Amino acid sequence: xxxxxxxxxxxxxxxxxxxxxxxxxxxxxxxxxxxxxxxxxxxxxxxxxxxxxxxxxxxxxxxxxxxxxxxxxxxxxxxxxxxxxxxxxxxxxxxxxxxxxxxxxxxxxxxxxxxxxxxxxxxxxxxxxxxxxxxxxxxxxxxxxxxxxxxxxxxxxxxxxxxxxxxxxxxxxxxxxxxxxxxxxxxxxxxxxxxxxxxxxxxxxxxxxxxxxxxxxxxxxxxxxxxxxxxxxxxxxxxxxxxxxxxxxxxxxxxxxxxxxxxxxxxxxxxxxxxxxxxxxxxxxxxxxxxxxxxxxxxxxxxxx
Amino acid sequence: xxxxxxxxxxxxxxxxxxxxxxxxxxxxxxxxxxxxxxxxxxxxxxxxxxxxxxxxxxxxxxxxxxxxxxxxxxxxxxxxxxxxxxxxxxxxxxxxxxxxxxxxxxxxxxxxxxxxxxxxxxxxxxxxxxxxxxxxxxxxxxxxxxxxxxxxxxxxxxxxxxxxxxxxxxxxxxxxxxxxxxxxxxxxxxxxxxxxxxxxxxxxxxxxxxxxxxxxxxxxxxxxxxxxxxxxxxxxxxxxxxxxxxxxxxxxxxxxxxxxxxxxxxxxxxxxxxxxxxxxxxxxxxxxxxxxxxxxxxxxxxxxxxxxxxxxxxxxxxxxxxxxxxxxxxxxxxxxxxxxxxxxxxxxxxxxxxxxxxxxxxxxxxxxxxxxxxxx
Numbered sequence: 021x022x023x024x025x026x027x028x029x030x031x032x033x034x035x036x037x038x039x040x041x042x043x044x045x046x047x048x049x050x051x052x053x054x055x056x057x058x059x060x061x062x063x064x065x066x067x068x069x070x071x072x073x074x075x076x077x078x079x080x081x082x083x084x085x086x087x088x089x090x091x092x093x094x095x096x097x098x099x100x101x102x103x104x105x106x107x108x109x110x111x112x113x114x115x116x117x118x119x120x121x122x123x124x125x126x127x128x129x130x131x132x133x134x135x136x137x138x139x140x141x142x143x144x145x146x147x148x149x150x151x152x153x154x155x156x157x158x159x160x161x162x163x164x165x166x167x168x169x170x171x172x173x174x175x176x177x178x179x180x181x182x183x184x185x186x187x188x189x190x191x192x193x194x195x196x197x198x199x200x201x202x203x204x205x206x207x208x209x210x211x212x213x214x215x216x217x218x219x220x221x222x223x224x225x226x227x228x229x230x231x232x233x234x235x236x237x238x239x240x241x242x243x244x245x246x247x248x249x250x251x252x253x254x255x256x257x258x259x260x261x262x263x264x265x266x267x268x269x270x271x272x273x274x275x276x277x278x279x280x281x282x283x284x285x286x287x288x289x290x291x292x293x294x295x296x297x298x299x300x301x302x303x304x305x306x307x308x309x310x311x312x313x314x315x316x317x318x319x320x321x322x323x324x325x
Numbered sequence: 326x327x328x329x330x331x332x333x334x335x336x337x338x339x340x341x342x343x344x345x346x347x348x349x350x351x352x353x354x355x356x357x358x359x360x361x362x363x364x365x366x367x368x369x370x371x372x373x374x375x376x377x378x379x380x381x382x383x384x385x386x387x388x389x390x391x392x393x394x395x396x397x398x399x400x401x402x403x404x405x406x407x408x409x410x411x412x413x414x415x416x417x418x419x420x421x422x423x424x425x426x427x428x429x430x431x432x433x434x435x436x437x438x439x440x441x442x443x444x445x446x447x448x449x450x451x452x453x454x455x456x457x458x459x460x461x462x463x464x465x466x467x468x469x470x471x472x473x474x475x476x477x478x479x480x481x482x483x484x485x486x487x488x489x490x491x492x493x494x495x496x497x498x499x500x501x502x503x504x505x506x507x508x509x510x511x512x513x514x515x516x517x518x519x520x521x522x523x524x525x526x527x528x529x530x531x532x533x534x535x536x537x538x539x540x541x542x543x544x545x546x547x548x549x550x551x552x553x554x555x556x557x558x559x560x561x562x563x564x565x566x567x568x569x570x571x572x573x574x575x576x577x578x579x580x581x582x583x584x585x586x587x588x589x590x591x592x593x594x595x596x597x598x599x600x601x602x603x604x605x606x607x608x609x610x611x612x613x614x615x616x617x618x619x620x621x622x623x624x625x626x627x628x629x630x631x632x633x634x635x636x637x638x639x640x641x642x643x644x645x646x647x648x649x650x651x652x653x654x655x656x657x658x659x660x661x662x663x664x665x666x667x668x669x670x671x672x673x674x675x676x677x678x679x680x681x682x683x684x685x686x687x688x689x690x691x692x693x694x695x696x697x698x699x700x701x
Binding site: 067070071072092095096098100102104105106107108109110111115118119120122123124125 | 331333334336337338340341344345348349535536537539540542543544545546547
């Protein structure tokens, strides 16, 4: 069974078309990365899927409930973690959790709250105001609070923006644990390392589904070929490479230069002049997800304007 | 799980709201401090019947009649002679400078004219603020006539004055003209309006501003539950404020309670609900707490000026009176003054109470309608 199955979701705010014809399928128990450039309607799509917003067009089911008619039922079985910390900073950690437990009618409240606090490792800091927590802890508290009622589907909107790498790794470990217990997870993100942790990736740009599949599928489907150049004074070659039609992207990575193109022959031809330089190493490399996304983005800039 | 309304969820909202209220010291202080401070400050400060106004005296005569007239003016408490023995021009300078409100001139032939039955003192009043000088000016001729008459009585050889007028004036409901009797019940309405509308509107806008509203709506809390969760705590706040103001009014200002207390409390309750719903409605329009505050004040000032709290309602032109009708405060003032001071019963104030009910109904519909729309 699919946890999410929606077709043709469309949403306008006034004259502005925010989500255009988005279709999405998420299998139960999957962790799906929901990617797309800024302003491509990811947040709005997620809000529609958790019953917060009513789509102008389109239909579908979330957890087997109708997206339009059963929004209240969907709300009670979906966990939604907003982009910004949206629990009460002027309540303590414990008060926040009891509030959520009461709203979801989780009885006995005390037991649910204490269990969650224990799991979080915040039992000793239960009386601390949530507003005093660091970014990473706020994130963990928010995740614990929105999974307290054991939702079947968890929707995360850019969950680890502004969180340090250690906290981010812990966060993702928790996500994988939840998924192993059968929870379906849809994560919107900008971070490539986050996307790489998902079972499946969906890339939506201004309403168009550009890629859908596992990490390898998505990279392969992009049909990109990449070379890594290493050596001194590489910057000097950038203008010549940029002018060449065989090269689509040039991206510096530390001391190296990633040069990417769709046509392998043309790309090789473009790099030919550099082979004369003995101090420059040219190696064929694996295309990474970021190269693929940048291609998607540059392909779709026309749509934006 | 019931979808539209659940007591459990309302309870969750209420607990959360009370904890936040308790933790927000300033709001808490505002709830109890503002009513008390405003009541004491305005209750003692505002006086529509000012006494002891500074007066300059230009006495060009010194005889029993003029002495009696001057003493009587001073005894009336309206006039306080702060400068005496001045020349007419010196006295006028004082008035231009604003040092005195009145210049009383007793002409040199005052005694002669008094004995002829035409006492001719001159009272010049600084009438730039009509309210300040009005009552004193109105009472002065009578005071002087009586003073002159009492001197004459002692001299039987003179022809006694006859009572010239038989108009009898009854100052009803507030015979002593104590301003506080009028101001304190009005202050109750003003204080409730200021604090409740502002606190409710800010409290809900804060949720929108901080993003907690999105979270709240994503959880199974219905708009109606959220609304009740916000309205009920402020109803309690309103109740506390009413108790504080009424008790203080009784103890500090000895405001009479002529009417039925149940009727009074009932009317106050309807008014409070209308105010909270107004605050709620504002919060569905305002995007930030700042905007909510501005809208509250935009509403607050005209209602203060046009409701009859500051200036007599009956004295306003027709269009202004009609405008005044759109403020719940106008209707509330009618009820509260009628019940507290005049002992009016239900049949006498029902039309104003019904008007308050109309506000509740309209604002409830508007608030719920607007709130539904903010989901999308």
